[in-house]
Amino acid sequence: MIRFENVSVTYDGADEPAVRAVDFEVPEGELALLVGPSGVGKSTVLGAVSGLVPHFTGGTLHGRVTVAGRDTRTHKPRELADVVGTVGQDPLSHFVTDTVEDELAYGMESLGLAPDVMRRRVEETLDLLGLADLRDRPVSALSGGQRQRVAIGSVLTPHPRVLVLDEPTSALDPAAAEEVLAVLQRLVHDLGTTVLMAEHRLERVVQYADRVVLLPGPGERPLLGAPAEVMAVSPVFPPVVDLGRLAGWSPLPLTVRDARRRAAPLRERLADLEPRREAAPAPAPPPAGRRLFGRAKPDAPSPAHVAEVRSLAVRRDRVQALRHVDLTVAPGEAVALMGRNGAGKSTLLGALVGLVAPSSGSVRTGDAVPHRTRPRDLVRRVGLVPQEPRDLLYADTVAAECAAADQDAGAEPGTCRALLSELLPGVSDDTHPRDLSEGQRLTLALAVVLTARPPLILLDEPTRGLDYAAKARLVTLLRALAAEGHAIVLATHDVELAAELAHRVVLLAEGEVIADGPAAEVVVASPSFAPQVAKVLAPQHWLTVAQVREALS
Known part of the structure; x- marks a missing residue:
């Protein structure tokens, strides 16, 4: 469904490519997780799927990206809109209407769907994402997490075959994040939607991925594999994987449940030990003469x-x-x-x-x-x-x-x-x-x-x-x-x-x-x-x- 063939992207004025030699494939109906340190080009890779890179961002794309058989070099974002739904890191930049309900309907109006179809899908999405109580609220009056859910809902209503998500749970509380990820699981498993997602909070998402694409850093080729295999060598990993590495567990656990099943010996080793905690400070001003990063102390x-x-x-x-x-x-x-x-x-x-x-x-x-x-x-x-x-x-x-x-x-x-x-x-x-x-x-x-x-x-x-x-x-x-x-x-x-x-x-x-x-x-x-x-x-x-x-x- 998504295919990258030796793709490199260089932005105008940049000395080095933002991404280099990206080569991987995501089959239909799979959830692929894109991981890597900050600034390695994850957003660039996601943008190349929707055609925003390079048609909107500028720069030069070498290689080939195809989505559902369409070459993004010859198909601009509007020609991919019926296939690809995109949610970026900044939900506000996506909104074009004033209220939640209008925003959920806008994408379907652009595609010319029938009013009865639009109404049904809006109601389904309001229920899926827990937005029914907010349907008449102005998007400008929503919290950051509520805006994130509306942004995700606005790309779900047209029923795209491919979803591209950049940090979809970053502004969500734990319960709301679980709800959104459960919806994505349903789309992947029940409807065959293909999802490519970048997310830094791996503790929330890595267990849901069918495969992980690791962008290690500048000049290094991406690594594609099963989540546990990639986490074993990845420079970014969630706490449960870090704990598994420390305890020497193999294969590495990806969920709390997997880790708890193996944790009895570790709990025994820790039974007579106490965690060191940072004590809350006494309510007194800092001592004179202390310096912050080589500068004078605060007022x-x-x-x-x-x-x-x-x-x-x-x-x-x-x-x-x-x-x-x-x-x-x-x-x-x-x-x-x-x-x-x-x-x-x-x-x-x-x-x-x-x-x-x-x-x-x-x-x-x-x-x-x-x-x-x-x-x-x-x-x-x-x-x-x-x-x-x-x-x-x-x-x-x-x-x-x-x-x-x-x-x-x-x-x-x-x-x-x-x-x-x-x-x-x-x-x-x-x-x-x-x-x-x-x-x-x-x-x-x-x-x-x-x-x-x-x-x-x-x-x-x-x-x-x-x-x-x-x-x-x-x-x-x-x-x-x-x-x-x-x-x-x-x-x-x-x-x-x-x-x-x-x-x-x-x-x-x-x-x-x-x-x-x-x-x-x-x-x-x-x-x-x-x-x-x-x-x-x-x-x-x-x-x-x-x-x-x-x-x-």
Whole structure:
């Protein structure tokens, strides 16, 4: 159904191909998973299937890509639209109508389907993806995860023979991700749909793949094989595979169930050991003279809290987004906000940074009331890396973006660029931010925010588009920031990130706080938000492979 024959793609102005010597085939009715480190060209490979590469993106494609027998060199995207449905990393860029129901119908209208067929398929898709309650909602008022489900639904309604998905679960909570993956399984098994999917959160998807295509890195040929075989040599792998490698299990487990069946001897070895946990910091300012990445320490936060939320309620349009929320954050504390899509996590971050005004209650960050404070004054108290990093990036080059960040923060020229070079080596000054990968854009946005050294740093879904190595670098960075007195609050669906980083987890549901406590206690008690290692080694309270590795050594 999908065939790549020695395909290389070189973009205009680039010295090296984005992908080289890609050669593989995906038969009809199979789910193929495309994996590899950030920036190796996965999105380019996906774009070549729909014809967006090179007809829309520009550049030169060598070799041949065929989909259902159609050569993408001679068939433009509109001539493949009846065969291929595509969902990219940014759902907003796909939307062309105002409401959920209209968006689901739009693709079928373009193909000229009969009204009765359209109505039936819209209803089926609303039920499949749990969107029935949102049918009349404006797409602009949806949470990031809800938008992701609508974007997937909009390409399902025309019943394409091939689905191309770029990070389809990245913005979804664990339960919603399972629902979407169950739908994809049904399409593959029952309808013979062919799916090619790139996804960094392999712990969610690798067990569903019929085959895995690994793009190892620049200049290396792709590797195609069964999931367990490829995971044995892949530079990116989920925690359950990492645990299997550590324990010497063969073949490697791909699911929690497989790992639990083999884990009894490992649990016995760990029975008398205790996992080392990061202690929550005492509410005191950082010691004088500490330095962050070679720069001065952040502005001293208040001795008690850098953020304080009391009885906060927020109403947005007709939706009560938050109700009676109480939250305090101490200097040096890392707090994970978790909960299903639409629970109010992003709204709470927006209130902390002044983008959202309270309907009632109060919000303070340091000595400021965010929504009443000028942005130029607030930037030194709190910084937000939004769910879409491009919302923070407006210049034409990386160099211009960094220069603007220095100016806005009143920092020495070169401060932002020096930090970016430490976080993301190898990105040239003249690169346009839109040409960066999702993970690279996130890192640039984080460098922009950190330039002002705010005591409170907010991140909204910070691991979208990040592979495991990039996520590990992010965790190391955030731990260093917390150790020097910065408070970190992140809204995330990434249970593995919360297990690695958070001192506390705050669970939200329907705009209310339903749990607030130490990360180990909150996530282990929740089947939905427990990390893979916790599920494999339960009832023992291990959260990460790093804890297990340290204990065994």
